[in-house]
Amino acid sequence: MDALDVARWQFGVTTVYHFLFVPLTIGLSVLVAILQTMWHRTGNERYLKLTKFYGKLFLINFAMGVVTGIVQEFQFGMNWSDYSRFVGDIFGAPLAIEALVAFFLESTFIGLWIFGWDRLPKRLHLAAIWAAAIGTNLSAYFILAANSFMQNPVGFRINPDSGRAELTDFVAVLTNKVALVTFPHTLAGAFLVAGSLMVTVGLWHVMRNRDSADTGAYRFATKLGSWVVLISSALVILTGDIQGKIMTEVQPMKMAAAEGLYTTESPASFSVLTVGSLDGSRELFALKIPYLLSFLGTGDPNGTVQGINDLQAQYASQYGPGNYAPIIPVTYWSFRFMIGFGLAAAAIALLVLWSQRKGRTPTSKWLLRAGLVMPVLPLLANSFGWIFTEMGRQPWIVFGEMLTRDGVSRSVSLTEVLTSFTAFTLIYAVLAVVEFKLLVRYARAGVPDVTPQSDDDDTDDAERPLAFAY
Template identity: 50%
Template sequence: MSELLLARIQFASTTVFHFIFVPLSIGLAFIIAIMQTLYLVKNAEIYKKMAKFWGKLFLINFAVGVVTGIIQEFQFGMNWSSYSRFVGDVFGAPLAIEALLAFFMESTFIGLWIFGWDKLPKKLHLACIWLVSIGTTLSALWIMAANSFMQNPVGFVLQNGRAEMNDFLAVLTNPKLLVAYPHVIFGSLATAAFLVIGVSAWNLVKKRDTDFFRRSMTISLVVGLIASLGLSFSGHSQAKYLMSAQPMKMAAAEGIWEDTGDPAPWTLFANIDVENKESTARVEIPYLLSFLSYGKFSGSVEGMNTLQDKFVQQFGEGNYIPPVKTTFWSFRIMVVTGGVLVLFSLIGLFKIWRKKLEQSTKFLKWLVPLIFIPYFGNTFGWLMSEIGRQPWVVNGLMLTADGVSPSVSAGQILFSLIAFSLIYTLLAIAMVYLFIRVIKQGPNEKPLEDVSATDPFSTGRVV
């Protein structure tokens, strides 16, 4: 395999694995903050237990996520040095702010939150977890600002053979960032909500701590429904944005080779024939693509063949059509996962309203595997966004093939790919083991063992 292919495989694998932890940290911090707020408002110990129990899972996830993030960043210097030189002046600024501001903010207040129980005043301790939640969302903001530049370069000038920032505000108000960032936050909230829902459902089936897990599920179903609906609306905003900023990605996501008529139908399923550049056996919904693209039931969409001709004239000879099958099916899997989350959130809240949740054993069993649905949505959404941008690593400025390190061999990349994969496997095993252990222990903390009879310091005497 070529250096380019191996470098892309490594970046994709490490990013997908790292992105397992990031959304969960963002969403869990927010849900825990809600639970602790209820503890302060209602002065009910059960909400304190909820914050502590789900906080254990948050801390495990956060710790593993930090390690995977460090490993991921090695790649910029290892495999993508040409890319790093070209965009380092722009790309490096938000990443540096993320590390120096958001990450240190998270870490500081996580420490205060962990050790501040019964030591800090309740309101101050509550402020700590809210600041952790704010820190995680700010962290996502800076990361998405960097990624949005790759999708839609703004706030720079080309000089000295590289992109140099000349407008930091433009980077922070990038139209791509404004539509992508809410989508990421809603996805994170859905990820955490359905983890809590799934774990709670498993315990309700087992009839363990039913009041605790029913309350946990109620909070998370509300968060899950809001997040799932938010995903739908923010996804629609992104589709409208793609029509003007990245029309090739939109055409590939819809499997459109030739210009559509007016109005344009949305394709549920199709057989994508890349060799002959056509999509056959299409199952379509009339008018819907026009609505997704323009917010109205009229308007045509340019096909990939038309756009390819335009890009050849603009950028020179080359193939500017991304991997169509991957982009097409990734988009549909993402849409299906969003629909599933909305449906089960509504059913769950309806059953709670009717006070039939605990008796609905079959429904609770269905909720357990839904833990993984947001992860599928996050992963395939990322694949659609990044693969749909190909062949560009920075849209319209730098081809992916030009961003690879010139002095790194395929053997070296393969060795690091295997090494990172082994590290990630060990981390995954450790995290799953710790998660299962905490979940099985449940929310009831064991009392501290009485060691006064054997502890020479227990009486206060110096021995």
């Protein structure tokens, strides 16, 4: 093991951990805004209670996401300085806009929303949560645009004197075909997570507090969350299909590795299960669905999909000697875990809806247990999706332009990377416990009392302390 290996592990661990909070923040921001809009339009107290209830869970998750996200950009300078030097002119532009515009919009209006209850006019307060939600989604787009450059470099040139990539077309970076399809795919995955959490919390209260005065609110939240999960699942599949075709075009090795396809096939079959040789060079056993991979990869049931061995020979001729295939088992199984966990969440959502048909109250303990694990499933699906995306690109850190081994900081020793890796992992483990306990504590507490304050309070509004209105 050397500094490169540990640096990769550190980036992987911190990135996956940070992304546990990102989809929930993206999805909940919009769902909370929708709930508040429903209250604003109808005046129904049920929607106000749900707005404040899920709003609190959103704020807890947002705060933790900010804390863990700060480390991400530090790592570019700490462990990946050669990469930062090579691609900084391009990578820095969308990240700077994300910080200066999207995150500023997001954080500013979240502050107004938190402290604006009963202080701001209702329409302005509603606009604040929508502005925060828009900022959250814009933030995601700029970050995905930066990542998409690593998958499909566009809008740049290599300076022959400095050896650095220089930005020539910022619009091309923002409209990268990979970014345009990855963004809706990521948003759909985010709503899958947020909807699952809404289902879990609502279902728990429906089944454990059946005689509560707020049961109607929880039933509504459970149904809304279930429909969000089902609709977002369909959108994940649709955008994933488009993404697969673009991936086959710009990163054919990733698609070949995802399917354990060693030789070029036309038509190509989708692998349900493939067992390869220990050296990862050939197929030993496979259970396949004919024509499906050709359709998924090219849109044509008889289309040609290139195999790992043929692409390896092509890249070795194009880029020089070396192994240009990713770790096949990781890529192959992460792709299937991504799909499997996502479909499992959708199946539970369908069962939850069925259990509440025609006003029924669910009673199955197995359904409650499935509901309690439901938010974990799309989180795992999202995590394995990103593992597949990043590991499938290897050995490139910028596809076709820079190898991962060439991007690591040369002056950072193995001991230094191990120290930071250990420290961040331990800190993140503590934060995980804190996050989980806070979410569980406030989720179990239930919706808040929204009874208006008495008009007999003579305290001057300007003298009241700022506080969370929950």
